[in-house]
Amino acid sequence: MKILLSLVVLLLAIPAYAADGGEAYDRVIKSNTLRCGIMLWPPYFEMDANTHALKGFGVDFYNAVAEILGIKITYSEIILGQQAEDLNRGKIDAVCNDGPYVFSAMKFVDYTVPAYYGPTYVYVSEKNTSFKTPDDLNKKAVRFVGMDGDLSSDLVPRHYPQAALQTLPATSDAAALMLQVSTGKADAVIIDPAAVDGFNAQNSPKLKPLFKESPFVYPVGMSVKKGEQQLLNMLNSGISALWNTHGALPILRKHDPKGRMFLPISKPYESKY
Numbered sequence: 295m296k297i298l299l300s301l302v303v304l305l306l307a308i309p310a311y312a313a314d315g316g317e318a319y320d321r322v323i324k325s326n327t328l329r330c331g332i333m334l335w336p337p338y339f340e341m342d343a344n345t346h347a348l349k350g351f352g353v354d355f356y357n358a359v360a361e362i363l364g365i366k367i368t369y370s371e372i373i374l375g376q377q378a379e380d381l382n383r384g385k386i387d388a389v390c391n392d393g394p395y396v397f398s399a400m401k402f403v404d405y406t407v408p409a410y411y412g413p414t415y416v417y418v419s420e421k422n423t424s425f426k427t428p429d430d431l432n433k434k435a436v437r438f439v440g441m442d443g444d445l446s447s448d449l450v451p452r453h454y455p456q457a458a459l460q461t462l463p464a465t466s467d468a469a470a471l472m473l474q475v476s477t478g479k480a481d482a483v484i485i486d487p488a489a490v491d492g493f494n495a496q497n498s499p500k501l502k503p504l505f506k507e508s509p510f511v512y513p514v515g516m517s518v519k520k521g522e523q524q525l526l527n528m529l530n531s532g533i534s535a536l537w538n539t540h541g542a543l544p545i546l547r548k549h550d551p552k553g554r555m556f557l558p559i560s561k562p563y564e565s566k567y
Contacts, residue, residue, distance in 0.1 A: 316519075316521065316522040316523065316524050316525060317384065317519075317522070318381075318384070318387040318388070318518060318519055318522045318525050319522060319524040319525040319528070321384075321387060322365065322387055322525060322528075326364075326365050326366060327365060327366040327367070327368060328360060328363075328365055328366070328367045328368070328387050328388060329367075329368050329370060329385075329386045329387045329388075330356060330367055330368070330369055330370070330386060330387065330388050330389065330390040330516070331369075331370050331371075331372035331377060331380055331381075331385070331386035331388070331389045331390070332348075332352065332369050332370070332371060332372065332389070332390050332391065333371070333372065333373075333374050333391070334371055334467065335391075335467070335468055335489065336350065336468070336488075336489065336492050337350050337351055337488050337489075337491075337492060337549060338350050338351050338352040338391050338488070339352045339353065339369070339390075339391065341371075348369055350549075351488075351545070351546075351548075351549040351550075351556065352390055352391045353369070354545050354548070354549070355409060355410075355536075355542070355545050355546075356390045356391070356409075356516070358536055358541055358542075358545060359409075359529070359532040359533055359536055360532070362532050362535050362536055362539075362541070363528060363529075363531075363532040369390070370385070370386055372385075372386065372389070373464050373465055374396075374441065374442070374443045374444055374464040375396070375398075375399070375442055375443020375444070375464045376443075376464070377389045377392060377399060377403065377517060378399055378402035378403050378519075378520075381403060381517070381518065381519040382402075382519060387518070387525065388516050388517065388518050388525065388529065389403070389516060389517045389518075390516055391409075391514055391515075391516075392405065392514070392515065392516060392517040393405060393408070393412075393512055393513050393514040393515055393517075394512070394513065395445045395448070395512035395513075395514075396443060396444065396445060396448060397448050398443065398448070399443075399517075401520075402520055403517040403518065403519065403520055404517065404518050404519075404520055404521070404522065404523075404526050405513075405515060405516070405517050406515040406516040406517070406518075406526060406529045406530050406533055407515060407530050407533055407534060408513035408514060408515050408533075408559060409514055409515040409516070409533050409542070409559075410514055410542070410546060410556045410557060410558060410559060411511050411512065411513055411514065411556075411557035411558075411559070412486055412488075412511070412512055412513075412514045412555070412556065412557065413486070413487065413509035413510070413511050413554075413555070413557060414445065414449075414484055414485060414486045414487075414509060414510045414511075414512070415484070415485075415487065415503035415504060415505070415506065415509050415510070416431065416482050416483070416484055416503070416504045416505065417472070417475065417482065417483050417484075417485055417490055417501040417502065417503055417504070418475060418481060418482050418501065418502060418504060419475055419476060419478070419499050419500075419501060419502075420499050420500045420501065420502045421499050422481065422502075424481075425482075425504055428453075428454075428505060431454045431457060431482060431504075432453075432454045432455065432456045432457060433456055433457060434456050434457070434458065436454065436456075436457040436458065436481050436482065437457070437458045437459075437460065437479075437480045437481045437482070438450045438454065438457050438458065438459045438460070438480060438481065438482050438483065438484070439459075439460050439461070439462065439471055439474040439475065439479070439480035439482075439483050440459055440460075440461050440462070440471070440483065440484070441461060441462050441463075441464060441466055441471060442461050442462070442463055442464045443464045444464070445484065445510070445512065446471060446483055446484045446485055447459065447461050449484050449510060450484065457482075460474075460480065462474075468485065468489040468493070469493055471483050471485060472485065472489070472490065472493045472497070472501055473497075475501060476493075476497055476498075476499055476500075476501060482504075483501075484510065486555065487503065487554055487555050488550070488555040488556075490503075491555070511557065515529075515533060516529050516533075537559055542558070542559070543558055546558060
């Protein structure tokens with residue numbers, strides 16, 4: 295009798311356990327809406343000053359992922375470096391356009407498969423002719439500027455440990471980093487070409503990349519709370535489906551016709567017989 299009772303309890307528990315895919319996953323399925331945190335960083339995500347409407351590459355790409363999954367997506371601005379806290383508090387379900395390039399966050403979130411790859415370079419003022427080799431940057435007299443919680447800060451001590459690094463708060467925007475270099479308050483910054491193109495269009499002196507043959511290349515996709523495997527699986531499926539049904543590359547090329555800023559994912563197969 296005790297064995298039979300135990301089996302009944304176990305069988306009753308199985309459906310409830312199977313339906314529990316994690317807090318964020320269950321929330322998304324119940325509401326049919328994914329709440330995605332974003333960092334405003336043109337041209338990935340930028341907000342119209344008058345209408346507050348969002349636009350940019352990230353909006354187009356992640357909307358397309360959500361459409362494939364048959365869910366709605368809403369965006370909420372978050373502060374760079376606080377994505378793990380916001381995910382743990384349930385403020386958001388995922389972060390759009392995140393990746394394992396912020397080393398301090400790797401222990402606290404899980405990342406999807408890449409949506410694309412992003413190159414970054416060391417940029418200096420177009421008037422600066424001092425740096426001929428990477429070793430020239432690794433000197434005490436060289437002043438880098440970076441942002442708290444961003445790769446612009448993480449990469450400097452790893453590759454240029456002798457150089458000085460001054461950091462701006464995570465609430466700063468990309469333009470603030472580049473202005474430090476353009477105005478001579480810093481010598482160099484590690485940043486993505488998409489942000490620099492927008493800055494150069496409106497400012498002088500402009501910034502130029504160094505050592506274009508060897509960029510820092512990092513995967514970019516989405517992140518979720520550590521252990522939210524069901525949600526991670528769903529988002530992975532959506533990103534992969536967008537690429538495999540030829541929906542991703544047109545979005546990349548719409549925003550980057552020359553293929554300089556968003557590097558595509560390699561095909562996992564060859565269609566040869």
